[in-house]
Amino acid sequence: MSTNEIYQLIAIFIYMAGMLVIGWYAYRRVSNLHDYMLGGRSLGPAVTALSAGAADMSGWLLMGLPGAIYVYGLGEVWLAIGLTIGAYLNWLFVAPRLRTYTQVSNDSITIPSYLDNRLKDNSKIIRIVSGIIILVFFTFYVSSGMVAGGVFFENSFGLSYHTGLLIVSAVVIAYTLFGGFLAVSYTDFVQGLIMFLALILVPTFAIYLTGGVSETVNSIQAVDPKLLSLFAGTTTAGIISSVAWGLGYFGQPHIIVRFMAIKSVKETKQARRIGIGWMFLSLLGAILIALIGVAYFQQNPSSSLADPEAVFIVMGQVVFHPFIAGIVLAAVLAAVMSTISSQLIVTSSALVEDLYKAVVKQNASEARYVLLGRVSILIVAMAALFFAWTKNETILDLVAFAWAGFGASFGPAILLSLYWRKITTTGTLSGMVVGAITVIIWGNSKFLSGLLYEIVPGFALSLIVTVIVSLVTYKQNVEIETEFNETLELLEREK
Structure with missing residues (x-):
């Protein structure tokens, strides 16, 4: 192993030790399930903003986006534009109401x-179906992150894929399992800072x-x-598909x-400013790295870039001392690990809070529920590790598909539940099913998927079906009306 690689490994080791x-620290602050799954609703605006950003962006921000722009140019920026717009609207319209409504409606975590508490669904069908969707999709989603972690160590240090896979999995599982949501949020905050500074x-x-x-x-022009053109090589449908990622x-x-x-x-207003500022500057950094990389390799023809997605890593190694370059590598690892941990904790909460409690309906102590949460993380992580053990590109391909699936299934339901009194259980369930089926059919059709990203028809049809079926099945519920009005009053007071 070269001296440069030793410096870089030291930086990676320090980073991983910091995560543990x-x-x-978070483990010592967990006393009940509310703490373990939602951090006791105690996050500050900076931690909320950066942890959301780090959980969102994954390795795409540091490898996928710079690689695409390096090869195809600024026409690939439309995806970043769509994501920025979508994230801003999410902070503006969803964050304040969801924070309030989840507390008003039986302190949902x-x-x-x-959705179950908001709709007063006595059958628990919404809760169970939603929990199953999260459990299934996120298990594969986590698996895709683990694959990326294994590939990272394989490509960066020449370690075997399985060795890298086990290192990444062990560290993420350890801090997520013991520290729960707080550990995930605090580590994501630090990882978000590392990513930002590197970019x-x-x-x-x-x-x-x-x-x-x-x-x-x-x-670059040479x-x-x-x-350097935003429109070269693009089509109207292609731009719409890219921007639609924001949905x-x-x-x-x-x-x-x-x-x-x-x-x-x-504090959601301050968090929105921090989050969108972080996102805008990080995306701008990723874009500039790609363009500067094009210029650098044009000016240095003796150097070559075997993998365009490695342009960020290579430029970091060219610019900095090997130890600092190791921190740049840690930023890539941070992007991958932050997303894995966030998805693990959500999947665990779906297993305990939304499936175990809804189906078994057993009243247990808080300590038992926390233990079940930790066991759930271990079970989901082991399942994801099993799927990731054989390096499979189709798992990585699932990311775009799952993004569309979640967006089309849950997106309209979340928005309507926050802003429309008349949404019903039947309407929500119908919309979720239609959205998911549309994404599956559209995404697996070579002809249709070539026309438009599947989230566009999936989201639209889900929204339409939810509204129509809700209007047909609506019956006034005094408890729903009371909670809806209480949410509006609280929001007005907080302004």
Whole structure:
């Protein structure tokens, strides 16, 4: 192993040790299921904002986006634009109401339990179906993150895929299992900071290697002037599909659960500013890294880039001392691990809060529920590890599919439940089923998926069906009306 790799491994070791220390700190603050699954609704605005961002972005921000722009140019930025708009609207319209309504409606601590309590569904069918959807999709989602972690160590340090897989899995499982939601949120906050600093510092220093802004632009144009065009190589349908990714935010349980955990509604405004600022600057950094990378390799033809998705990592190694380059590598690992841990805790909560409690209906002590939560994380993690053991690209492909599935299934239900009194259990269930089926059929059709990203028809049909069926099945419920009015009153007071 080279000296550079040793420096980088030291940086990775320090990062992972830090995550475990945070997990231990959070472990000491957990006393009941509410603490374990939602952190006792105690998160500050900065932790809420950065943990939501880190849980959202994953390795796409540091590898996928820069790689796509490096190859195809700024036409790939439409996806980032769509995500930024979607995240902003999510913070603006969902965060304050979801924080308030989940507390008013029987102090709900998960998305399925919120829908169940909001709709007064005595059959528990919404809670059970939602819990199963989360359990199934997120198990594979977690698996895809583990695959990415194994590939990271394989490509960066020459370790075997399975060794890397076990290292990443062991650390994430440890701090998530013991510290619960608080550990996930605090580690995601730190990971979000690492990602942010890396994405800002790499292009800031790399621009000097390519001779400043004008020389960098000239070098990019020498490769292909179209790389600097927002519209070259794009189509109207392609732009709509990219921007439509933003619709997915309204239905992502591992992201919107952060809104439920913030201390107060007042703090959602500050959290929104921090979160969108972090997101905008991080995306800008990723874009600049790709463009500067194009200029750097044009100016240094003796150097080559085997994998475009590694442009961020390679530029970090070119610019910085090996130890600092190791921190850049830690940023990639942070992006992967933050998403895994967030999905693990949501999946665990679905298993305990939404399936065990709803089906078994057993009154147990808080200590027993916390223990069940930890056991659930271990079970889900082992299942995900099993699926990830054989490196399978189809698991990674599931990410875009699952994003659309959650967005189309849960998105309209969440929005309507917060803003419309007349949404019903039957309408919600019908919309969720139609949204999921539409995404499955559209996404698996080569012709249809080539026309438009499946979240567009899935979200639209889910919304329409939910409204129509709810209007047909609506019956006034005094308890629902009271909670809806109480939510509005509390929101008005918090302004």
